[in-house]
Amino acid sequence: MYLFWNRPKATDSGRLFLYNLQFTVFFGTLVPSITLYEVFQIVCRQRGEDAALQAVAMMQQGRVIELTSSIALLAAKLSLDVKTPMTDSIVLATAQIHAAVLWTQDNDFEGISGVNYFPKAGA
Numbered sequence: 001m002y003l004f005w006n007r008p009k010a011t012d013s014g015r016l017f018l019y020n021l022q023f024t025v026f027f028g029t030l031v032p033s034i035t036l037y038e039v040f041q042i043v044c045r046q047r048g049e050d051a052a053l054q055a056v057a058m059m060q061q062g063r064v065i066e067l068t069s070s071i072a073l074l075a076a077k078l079s080l081d082v083k084t085p086m087t088d089s090i091v092l093a094t095a096q097i098h099a100a101v102l103w104t105q106d107n108d109f110e111g112i113s114g115v116n117y118f119p120k121a122g123a
Helices: 012-024 033-048 051-061 071-083 087-095
Strands: 002-005 030-032 063-065 103-104 113-118
Touching: 002 087, 030 033, 030 071, 030 087, 033 051, 071 087, 087 103
Parallel strands: 002 103, 030 063, 103 113
Antiparallel strands: none
16 A cells, blocks of 8 residues: 655646646555645645645545544654654554555655655756
8 A cells, every 4th residue: 555645835836736646546545634634725725725625535536544543642653753743743654554655755754764755856
């Protein structure tokens, strides 16, 4: 199982972000529920509510994983151990609990064991 996570940035083009979402759905990846919140908020701010709803609808075609107490507690421990922000800790904990490979271009994950980080082109 795979878990792809790339937080949309202000500099991402709408087309690039949509491609990343389609790629994620195509592989039937895990979607931590907290990423729905984060993507909706960022896309809504950048491109409006309709675009945000479309992005979240596409994400929901993957396997949405709700935040459980097991994931929350592991995320808290990971946050202390590897000094990651809350969302990143929840994403990492979700991948670990579900034995998923976490692939990301989010540089917050660079150097973390068990994460396949690859920098964005031109970064």
